[in-house]
Each structure stands twice: as structure tokens, then as C-alpha cells.
Ligand code: HEC
């Protein structure tokens with residue numbers, strides 16, 4: 001089926017099964033009822049002006065049939081739906097835990113082995129994973145269409161879901177709950193690795209897949225980070241003010257903090273802004289930028305600075 005997203009988790013086929021059965025039953029009854037309606041409308045139409053309307057009393061057998069059959073169908077549908085729902089809500093004992101935090105407007109993932117990633121969720125093919133999720137600020141919703149899983153996440157409470165990815169590949173993760181200006185930018189990728197590739201990733205040092213980004217020139221790597229680590233949700237590169245100041249012309253500019261003191265945006269200032277954004281707040285802005293300490297490596301911060309320098 002190409003009119004729905006690819007099915008790439010153990011649960012996807014089951015969810016599709018429920019939807020397919022409900023849709024087919026609905027189509028069947030829609031066609032049946034429409035056909036009977038048209039047939040009766042034609043057959044019992046008034047043919048002459050003085051024709052009398054027939055007097056029809058109820059039919060007990062008919063009423064029993066159209067009560068009992070739909071009741072049985074609905075009960076069967078409920079049981080079928082419930083069985084699949086229960087499986088979706090019950091993680092297997094051998095599932096590994098990943099902590100998910102949603103905040104305006106990015107996702108962070110903390111793994112059982114101490115790794116941490118931003119806007120990229122790494123999972124191993126055919127291994128069940130359980131997402132333990134919470135929000136830092138407002139309601140968000142964790143949604144991976146290709147896996148057919150979706151769950152609201154809330155501040156101050158953990159919610160969870162689980163799945164077993166079945167196909168190697170890269171899939172979309174959306175926030176499915178309107179959560180403010182940057183909502184449409186709150187995107188992440190789910191990267192399903194083969195068991196061998198996952199082992200390599202797991203042993204790798206650093207916070208990201210160092211291997212495939214190391215070869216990029218710093219400014220290009222910085223541009224990639226700008227998009228993939230969610231800076232673009234709050235910082236434009238064309239001079240417009242989104243949630244934070246634009247990166248255009250940032251390097252070397254003189255600015256003012258909330259407390260009235262002024263600063264010059266050099267390398268150290270930019271680094272500090274990324275790692276300790278709450279220390280000093282730029283005048284006219286809210287203290288909403290999350291810290292990227294432990295999320296971006298030193299090399300990545302350097303790359304972002306190199307990128308910002310190109311935005312004159
Ligand atoms: C949730 C929105 C948000 C995200 C995401 C975000 N920032 Fe910010 N950023 C802000 C806001 C708001 C300010 C201004 C207030 C302050 O100083 O903290 C700011 C300030 C800055 C400044 C100082 C700008 C100046 O004009 O002095 C830099 C540099 C910066 N951010 C870099 C980054 C980088 C790099 C990323 C991505 C890795 C990022 N930010 C992600 C909201 C965000």
C-alpha cells in the first residue's frame with residue numbers, strides 16, 4: 001500500500017489491520033445502505049397524485065436482525081481493537097529504555113548506556129525499545145508515522161510507548177501537538193541501524209556519529225548542525241527575528257544584555273551562549289534557549305561558530 005506510510009515496526013502491521021477491517025466494514029455498510037436507499041426510493045415512489053401512502057407497521061424479525069448483527073460486529077471490533085491496543089501498551093520485559101525529553105522546539109534522547117543525542121534517535125533493528133518521555137515546558141506529542149506509534153508527552157509526568165523497529169532506515173519523528181511558534185520545526189529523525197552498525201555506534205565516542213561528519217569542512221558541518229540540532233527553530237539566518245536573535249551579522253556585532261551591560265560577539269561569547277545560554281540574556285529576548293552542554297561536542301561548537309562567521 002503506497003497511500004499510507006511504510007510499515008516499519010512490529011506494531012505497524014497490526015494497527016493497519018485494525019484500520020483496514022474497520023474501513024472495509026464501513027465501506028460494505030455504506031454501499032449496502034446506499035443501494036437499499038436508492039432501490040426503495042425508486043420502487044416506492046409516488047406514481048400518481050392521488051396515490052395513497054402505504055401504512056407500514058414494524059417488523060419484529062427485521063428489528064431483531066438489525067440490532068443483533070451490528071451488536072455482534074461492534075463487540076468483535078472492540079475485542080480486536082483491544083487486543084492490539086493492549087499489546088501496544090505493554091512493553092516486553094527485554095525492552096531497553098531510552099529517555100525522551102521534548103521541549104520547545106527540540107527532542108533530546110538519553111540512552112541506557114549514557115549516550116545523549118539531539119533530534120536523532122538511534123535504535124537497533126529488531127530490538128524492542130521503550131521510550132520514557134516527559135516534556136520540559138508544554139504539551140508535546142511523540143509521533144513516528146512509519147511505526148504507527150503516537151503518545152502525548154506532558155510536563156511533570158512520565159508517559160511511555162514502545163516498539164520494535166523492523167527495517168533499517170531513517171524515519172520521521174514529528175511533534176503532533178501544537179506547542180507554539182516553532183512547532184513545525186520540532187522534527188527529528190529515527191535512525192534504525194542493523195545490529196552490527198548499532199554496535200559500532202554504541203561503542204563510538206562523542207555525542208554524535210563522529211565518523212561521517214568529521215570529513216566536512218567546519219562551516220558546512222556548522223550549517224548541518226544549525227538545521228539538524230534545532231537552532232533553526234529559533235534563529236534565522238536572514239536577519240529576521242524568530243524566537244532568538246538572527247545569526248546574520250552576529251559575529252563581531254556589539255549587543256546589550258538585559259542588565260544593560262554590552263558585549264561583543266566573538267568566539268568565546270558565541271561558545272558561552274551555546275553552552276550556558278541562561279547566564280546572560282540578550283536584551284529584548286526571553287530566557288528560553290536550552291543549554292547544548294553535553295549535546296554538542298567542542299568540535300561541533302567550533303563548527304557552528306565557523307558557520308555563523310559566514311553569515312555576514
Ligand atoms: C528554543 C529556542 C532556541 C533554540 C532551539 C536555540 N536558541 Fe540560541 N537563543 C535563543 C534566544 C531566545 C536567545 C536570546 C536570549 C539569550 O541570550 O539567551 C538566544 C541566543 C543565542 C546566541 C546569542 C545571540 C546574540 O545575538 O547575542 C547564540 C550565539 C545562540 N543563541 C546560538 C544558538 C545555537 C548555535 C543553537 C543551536 C545549537 C541555538 N542557539 C538554539 C533561543 C534559542
Ligand SMILES: [Cu+2]
Nearest residue numbers: 140175179186
Ligand atoms: Cu512540540
